[in-house]
Amino acid sequence: MIEISKIQMAAVAILAALLLWTLYGAFVSMSVKEPPYQVIETLENDVEIREYSNQIWAVTLAEDENQGFGRLFGYITGANEEEKKIEMTAPVVTWEEDGEMFMAFVMPEDFNLEGTPRPLDEKVKIELVKERRMAVIAFSGYATEDSRKRHLKILEETLEAQGIETIGDPVLMQYNDPWAPPFMRRNEVGLEVGL
Template sequence: MTAPVVTTSTEKGLSMAFIMPERFDIQTIPRPTSSNVEIRVVEPRTLATIRFSGYMNEGSYRDNLERLNKTLKERGILTKGEPLLMQYNEPRTPPFYRRNEIALLVANDTVEEK
């Protein structure tokens, strides 16, 4: 797996997103077979992230989110919305090889055009 699976809490419960490779666009992406799956294009945005390894559990999530919030507060960076949890590895990956990230949307988002 090369792209993250992104999970976040919503008012309806847990939401999960799969990031598709760049070779797909809205016309060429495989169509879902379930009406519970929605295809959406997410516009560019600025995220503040913290990266860590190991198995995901409540404690590691909470500790890393606190570290990220503390660092952002110290630097005067404001965020908005719910945290995103990004996990990059399949379940059998050993903990020391696992890549996880927690991301927060930067409030004063200024995405530069390339």
């Protein structure tokens, strides 16, 4: 009887921990702002064609995601000329260009190029990303190299079947912090398409 009681207590503790983890993921996801976009069309495989307006990005070249994230997080938590804390938004955007990895934080919607605090770290650059049209496919779980490549292939095949040409390199957009439960994670692979 005592053994069953211990097993039941352990099961209740595990269920409570999973519930708290899920609630944490939901709370954080709802509290982080995202840049607005308009869905123009939905294609096969749930590929969305979206229009984004101008955005301000803090961008860095990094050896890996941890280095890039740390540098950009330092910038928004006060490593800038105004020592200003900047609200974290989603998604965190990563991409490769000429074999090098870049990462960007999207600044809050009300920021403009002139009013955005200048980074103290010369490896962080502030850039204006002009309005653009993106083709995007979403997936959950962790954004592993395999899952990113698999969804990029589906995205490219869907666009090719529709005769839609792409511009530039694909981007990975991750919307959740590292502690969000895998089943609640939102990731997207995107490719720019002509306006």
